[in-house]
Every structure is written in structure tokens, then in C-alpha cells.
Amino acid sequence: MRPIPTLLLFLTLPLPLAAQTDPIAAGDAAWARRAEGHQGARAVPGPIDEAVAAYERAVKEQPDRLEGAWKLLRALHYKGEFTTDSNDAKQKTFARGKEVAEAGIDRLARRTAGSRQKLDALTPAQAAKAVAAVPEATPLFLWSAVHWGLWGDVFGRLAAARQGVGDKVRRYAEMVIALDERYGDAAGHRVLGRLHTLAPKVPFVTGWVDRDKAVSSSPKPCSNTSRPRRRRRATSCAA
Known part of the structure; x- marks a missing residue:
């Protein structure tokens, strides 16, 4: 019997096995199962832990592939919000998210503006133009804003003020709006x-807080933002 050529054998592999060679594909497969076995707003950790591990591998092995970074941030958000009530566990998860966010934005900045310092020197509108050609930029800034905000929630207001959480969240959210204000249901x-709405107004620190903007920044009526709000469940996390 003639041996099967190696290339032919590879091409006949089932898709799930072939996908295992790509950590992002493996993460996506686990992400699709994230709500299996959930009870209301509480998800079992197994599937999302698989997704996190796969995306962590993607970030390590393919650091310039920013898809891995933003998908890791999305998975870490789900893990911290839907699988535990432990503040220690949330702190660990969102601290990791903050690290991933900044590392991803550093790489994006070097690719588009030459350095992080140069990108940060631009206004949100100018920075959005600089990174607009990179499709991963919008979800990366969105999930970075989310993780900085959650980090501030679990570590407390004093730590948040020292780390400049409000400034980070504001800039990253404004970047998302400048890139695509409808992205993620006007996220x-x-x-x-x-x-x-929630940031404390501290003189010389968060003097930019404007309660009126809490209303004016609400989603504008448009085709993909006018869906009714539903009670958040483990199955309804952002896709």
C-alpha cells in the first residue's frame, strides 16, 4: 500500500484539529461555549478559562497580531464579571487585563505613530486617524477602557485616582467614538x-467630570443602537 503524502494527510485533517494549531481559532471555539452550563448570570469557569488560555498563548506567540490582545481582554472581562464574586479574583483578572491593554496599545502605537509617546500626544480625533487603518484598533481601545474602569472598581477610588483611571477610560472611550461611534451598540x-455618571469630581484630578455629559454621551438613535436593553445574563456578553 502506497503511503499517503504528508500534504494530503494535512489537508484531510478535520477542521477542529487543524484549528488547534491556531491559538486564536482555539480561543474562538472556547469563547463560543462560554455560557454552557450557566445559571442565570453565573457561568461555569471551564470554557472561558480555555478561551483565556488560548488567547494568552496567541499574545505570547504572536504579539503583533492584535486580534489576540483584544479577544483576550474580552475573555478576561467575561471571566471576571460572570464566573466569580471574589474581589481578589476580580483584582487578579482585571489587573491582567490592564497589562494586556497597555501592551497592545503600545504595539499599535509603534506600528502607526512610531511610538506610544507620539500617539499619546495626539488628540483622540488625531489619534483615531493615525490608527484607523488597523481594524483591531477599535475593539482594542474599547476593551482597554472597560478593563481600566473595572480595575478602578475593584481596587478602589484612591488607587484609581493615583493610576489616572478616569483619564485613561475617557481617552480610550473618545478614541472608540472617533473611530466608529456605532461600534458595539455605541459602546x-x-x-x-x-x-x-460615576467618577468622583476631584479638583485638579478629575475636574473634567461633567454630569450633563452622562446624558449627552448616551447612545444616539440609529439602526444598531436602538434595541431595547435586557437584563444582563451570562449569555448576553458582547459578541
């Missing part, structure tokens, strides 16, 4: 509105 507007 940039919603993050910014929540920030102006």
Missing part, C-alpha cells in the same frame, strides 16, 4: 456616559 458612548 464608546455608553462607557463615556458611565464614566461621567
Whole structure:
């Protein structure tokens, strides 16, 4: 019997096995199962832990592939919000998210503006133009804003003020709005509105907080933002 050529054998592999060679594909497969076995708003950790591990591998093995970074942030958000009530566990998860966010934005900045310092020197509108050609930029800034905000929630207001959480969330949300204000059901507007609603107004620190903007930053009526709000469940996390 003639041996099967190696290339032919590879091409006949089932898709799930072939996908295992790509950590992002493996993460996506686990992400699709994230709500299996959930009870209301509580998800079992197994599937999302698989997704996190796969995306962590993608970030390590393919650091310039920013898809891995933003999908890891999305998975870490789900893990911290839907699988535990432990503040220690949330702190660990969202601290990791903050690290991934900044590392991803550093890489994006070097690719588009030459350095992080140069990108940060631009206004949100100018920075959005600089990164607009990179499709991963919008979800990366969105999930970075989310993780900075959640980090501030679990570590407390004093730590948040020292780390400049409000400034980070505001800039990243404004970047998302400048890139695509309708992205994620107007998520940039919603993050910014929540920030102006909840952030303490501290002189010389968060003097930019404007309660009126909490209303003006609400999603504008448009085709993909007018769906009614539903009670959040483990099955309804952002896709």
C-alpha cells in the first residue's frame, strides 16, 4: 500500500484539529461555549478559562497580531464579571487585563505613530486617524477602557485616582467614538456616559467630570443602537 503524502494527510485533517494549531481559532471555539452550563448570570469557569488560555498563548506567540490582545481582554472581562464574586479574583483578572491593554496599545502605537509617546500626544480625533487603518484598533481601545474602569472598581477610588483611571477610560472611550461611534451598540458612548455618571469630581484630578455629559454621551438613535436593553445574563456578553 502506497503511503499517503504528508500534504494530503494535512489537508484531510478535520477542521477542529487543524484549528488547534491556531491559538486564536482555539480561543474562538472556547469563547463560543462560554455560557454552557450557566445559571442565570453565573457561568461555569471551564470554557472561558480555555478561551483565556488560548488567547494568552496567541499574545505570547504572536504579539503583533492584535486580534489576540483584544479577544483576550474580552475573555478576561467575561471571566471576571460572570464566573466569580471574589474581589481578589476580580483584582487578579482585571489587573491582567490592564497589562494586556497597555501592551497592545503600545504595539499599535509603534506600528502607526512610531511610538506610544507620539500617539499619546495626539488628540483622540488625531489619534483615531493615525490608527484607523488597523481594524483591531477599535475593539482594542474599547476593551482597554472597560478593563481600566473595572480595575478602578475593584481596587478602589484612591488607587484609581493615583493610576489616572478616569483619564485613561475617557481617552480610550473618545478614541472608540472617533473611530466608529456605532461600534458595539455605541459602546464608546455608553462607557463615556458611565464614566461621567460615576467618577468622583476631584479638583485638579478629575475636574473634567461633567454630569450633563452622562446624558449627552448616551447612545444616539440609529439602526444598531436602538434595541431595547435586557437584563444582563451570562449569555448576553458582547459578541
